[in-house]
Amino acid sequence: MKVSEALRALEAREARLLLAQATGLSEASVLAHPERELPADAEARFLEFAARRARGEPIAYILGMKEFYGLPLVVSPAVLIPRPETELLVELALHQGFGLALDLGTGSGAVALALKRHRPAARVVGVERSAAALAVAQGNARRLGLEVEFRLGLWFEPAVGERFDLVVSNPPYVREGDPHLGEGDVRFEPRSALVAGPDGLESIRAIVRGAPAHLNPGGRLLLEHGLGQDAEVRNLLRQSGLEDLDTWPDLAGIARVTGGGLKS
Numbered sequence: 001m002k003v004s005e006a007l008r009a010l011e012a013r014e015a016r017l018l019l020a021q022a023t024g025l026s027e028a029s030v031l032a033h034p035e036r037e038l039p040a041d042a043e044a045r046f047l048e049f050a051a052r053r054a055r056g057e058p059i060a061y062i063l064g065m066k067e068f069y070g071l072p073l074v075v076s077p078a079v080l081i082p083r084p085e086t087e088l089l090v091e092l093a094l095h096q097g098f099g100l101a102l103d104l105g106t107g108s109g110a111v112a113l114a115l116k117r118h119r120p121a122a123r124v125v126g127v128e129r130s131a132a133a134l135a136v137a138q139g140n141a142r143r144l145g146l147e148v149e150f151r152l153g154l155w156f157e158p159a160v161g162e163r164f165d166l167v168v169s170n171p172p173y174v175r176e177g178d179p180h181l182g183e184g185d186v187r188f189e190p191r192s193a194l195v196a197g198p199d200g201l202e203s204i205r206a207i208v209r210g211a212p213a214h215l216n217p218g219g220r221l222l223l224e225h226g227l228g229q230d231a232e233v234r235n236l237l238r239q240s241g242l243e244d245l246d247t248w249p250d251l252a253g254i255a256r257v258t259g260g261g262l263k264s
């Protein structure tokens with residue numbers, strides 16, 4: 001493939017990002033100097049990136065980077081690529097007062113790190129079942145200079161006997177066999193971060209079941225979920241004894257986060 005062909009096959013913004021990555025220049029510099037000749041090694045890198053993109057690989061995995069809530073995060077195929085709709089979860093969490101917060105299924109560490117950045121005095125714990133993902137989260141914490149306590153394990157297992165003011169999670173919530181799994185970026189993301197049983201609610205059920213024993217009086221649970229799952233998630237929270245149930249829409253108007261609290 002020639003550079004000119006590769007450029008035509010990419011969207012303008014993606015071409016700029018990949019050129020910047022291949023050359024080590026800023027996006028602005030790439031944009032300002034279209035006449036600049038590409039050194040041979042940068043050209044080879046750019047063509048490799050363009051070929052990977054043409055096979056559908058997410059731009060975030062090629063760059064190895066994704067911005068979330070203003071934080072530049074390293075991402076790899078071991079972690080879900082942080083989504084803009086998950087920023088709603090962070091925003092709602094930051095509206096709560098908390099001294100001790102737990103992020104379940106932290107992945108790249110996105111939610112836990114954003115909470116710590118904006119509540120530096122709080123203690124934030126992030127739990128992750130995948131050791132490879134946990135290593136990505138720990139690397140992000142180190143690079144960003146944010147002290148989040150990361151623990152390996154499934155949901156509340158590494159927090160036996162502990163209670164928190166706030167529990168947040170963006171768990172897997174896609175149904176097995178959902179056609180969405182065959183499209184776009186998600187084809188390259190870890191299935192374990194996306195799929196949660198035949199109705200997509202298996203992980204949410206496990207988290208809600210454990211929540212009352214891990215919340216302080218007056219503490220709250222906030223869960224991200226998928227389109228059309230909000231009524232069932234509220235039911236689960238109610239059955240678990242949580243109160244003050246609420247659901248919030250994301251920027252696309254889709255009911256995306258549901259929360260409830262333990263009586264104070």
Ligand code: GLN
Pocket residue numbers: 083170171172173174186193194195
């Ligand atoms: N929102 C993601 C998607 O639709 C799913 C992320 C998740 O399951 N937590 O691809």
